[in-house]
Amino acid sequence: MADQLPEHPDFLWRNPEPKKSYEAVIIGGGGHGLATAYYLAKDHGMTNIAILERGWLAGGNMARNTTIIRSNYLWDESAAMYEKSLKLWEQLPEELDYDFLFSQRGVLNLAHTLQDVRESQRRVNANALNGVDAEWLDPEQVKEVCPIINIGDDLRYPVMGGTYQPRAGIAKHDHVAWAFARKCDEMGVDIIQNCEVTGIERIGDKVVGVETNRGNIATEKVAMCVAGDSSVLADMAGIRLPIQSHPLQALVSELFEPVHPTVVMSNHVHVYVSQAHKGELVMGAGVDSYNGYGQRGGFHVIEEQLAAAVELFPIFARAHVLRTWGGIVDVTLDASPIVSKTEVAGLYANCGWGTGGFKGTPAAGFTFAHTIANDEPHPLNAPYALDRFETGHLIDEHGAAAVAH
């Protein structure tokens, strides 16, 4: 039997034993941890670093998101951060020498009420001022971009138009992780899987190392990229984060021939849909209401998003749900991330990306690496510091950009 199997493909990264010490340790081997390591090595020459992953590489939210990439956020700080991310996405396939199926098929954000229309048009204008491509489409133009949408007035909430960002799109998330992992490994970064951090060692208000199930590791810089479990990890260092963990669910249908040419999001009826390269319809909606770490949520949330999807896309009525799953997301009170130093010297926090962390992967890595290497934030993430909750300089994207990321 074995001789009939094709050769095993080459492994993309080594699986080294952890060393006794590193210049920096990144906790979390998901997209953000990998991107952070990549930019630390590439832009800041820090290659004596390790990524510690409790499970396997990119097995958390990096494998669970709905892969939407866009930058049409309302506020200046958000547009700057997410537009930087989109620009990095545009160059990463070549830079990482890996075709991870980044497809700029555009994103439509639908408007269903007069208030939606006004907010959407305001956002289009704000985007234009920030150099983000965006336009307002009337219902007929929406139909032109995505012919399977029902723009009739027989809906409870008819489509009154939508914003369109042509440069937005999707990418294949597991390949993104593998692309980063291969490049990190080539540059000398140790990617250590099955290595759970059980403690963060401090002397006074300085980090000196981490305790893991595979021994202690000395380091003066610890970077947290563990969306979902950020509060639990921060607690090991004796600090508190303004984060609540919530389950977020998504689902896919069986495979279909291409029917859905773009990404459609609707906040009002609350569903977002794209069609993966392989052919599944990929959908998601909002978080479950309660705090949870269980990586599962209530079925009524799935039911509500499917009801919305079938009303918007009548042909989906014949599709079957193949698989649903949940991940745990970090939610902040202003629905914007935290990419910041902390009150402990040498401890850095990248968390709170809520339901929109995937699109932010490159910019999170880029700005977080800058923050770790220089012990100072990059201008892009300076507004995303923890102290904004004390100064009141919140970046209130709740309901501004789009509830669903």
Place this chain on the structure above:
Amino acid sequence: MLLIDCPHCGPRDETEFHYGGQAHVAYPADPHALSDREWAEFLFYRDNDRGLYAERWSHSLGCRKWFNAIRDTVTYDFTAIYPMGQARPDTAEAAPQASAIAEADPQPHPTAGFEGAVR
């Protein structure tokens, strides 16, 4: 979907309830005395426990009354339901695992403390 035992109406679907987040966060006695840090803690910082968590729920599509609950944020099991204004029950605080309690030491009905509540 969670089945939540409203102390006034009995067990109902989660969709009838509104989640109120962490319980026992008191309004500061003298808000003017707080530093910016302390005010931020009151406004934006909440516990985010993995495991047993004291939280508030409102039966918003039923009796519209608020109550407290202890729920495990990993298994989502409820271990106790108790009235607003009552301190967090000790039994739930001391217990590491909801399931372990159920096996080792049968608990009173989760709505104990609501004597006389109309079901």
